[in-house]
Amino acid sequence: MTITVRPATASDVPELARVLGVAFADDPIISWLIPDSRVRPRRAGYMFTTMIRHQFLPGGAVDAAFDETGRMLGAAVWAPPGGRRTSGAAQLRMLPGIVRAFRGRLRAGGEMADQMARHHPTEPHWYLAFIGTHPDARGRGFGHALLAPRLAHCDETGSPAYLESSKSENIAYYERFGFDLTGELNITDGGPPMWPMWRTPR
Incomplete structure (x- = not known):
């Protein structure tokens, strides 16, 4: 099997958006x-469409695997590094898609985003906001194919990397790529936690 990134x-x-x-x-x-x-899946796709188009794609750091x-x-x-924040104009462009995704949970989503921002590291770093594979592809090496080139770039440039894992079972997977667990975040006011992980360049 050949994977192209x-x-x-x-x-x-x-x-x-559909795949994620x-x-x-x-x-x-x-x-x-x-x-x-x-x-x-459909409403989460609205969120991914909005965030990728207006927040992440302009930074040129979205990778797709085929x-x-x-x-x-x-x-x-x-x-x-330095590309996580969005302008006020971009936030306004994102609002309709975010409302469409979260509807009655919009306030909860906003409060969660605020909590994540408060705990986000201030040192310059590459931020892995999302990584996902279609269920048909799990266990076939797509995650490795997506992570390895960007992390190699981090090592070459001496840049740390950061992510928040939303599943405890994924912590060990990210540790294999050099990420270290740094704690546990309660960003949902008693709902599911997230686990921040930091990777020092090799």
Whole structure:
């Protein structure tokens, strides 16, 4: 099996959103924000569309993974050092999509985002906002193919990397790539936690 990873373009956004929406359908944080499992992948896709198009794609750090048939089966969404914050104008452009995704949970999502921002490291770093693979691709090396090139770049440039794992079972997976657990975040006021992880360049 051949896996191809390339930078995503604006034309990839609908498929990126679809793949990530399905990939995160069982995610504890997304499930907390969008409780109805029947609409969760579609509404999560609205969130991914909005955030990728207006926040992450302009930074040029969104990677997509394809199988040998050209089917997109995974994506990694990064922010480069200093590129995590969005302008006020971009936030306004994002608002309709975020409202469409979270609806009655919009306030909870905003408060969660504020909590994440308060705990975000201030040292310059690459931020892995999302990584996901379609259920059809799990266990087939797509995660490794997506992570390895960007982390190699971190090592070459001496840049740390940071992520928040929303599943405790994924902590050991990220540790294999050099990430270290730094604590536990209660960003949902008693809902599911997140686990921040930091990677020192090798």
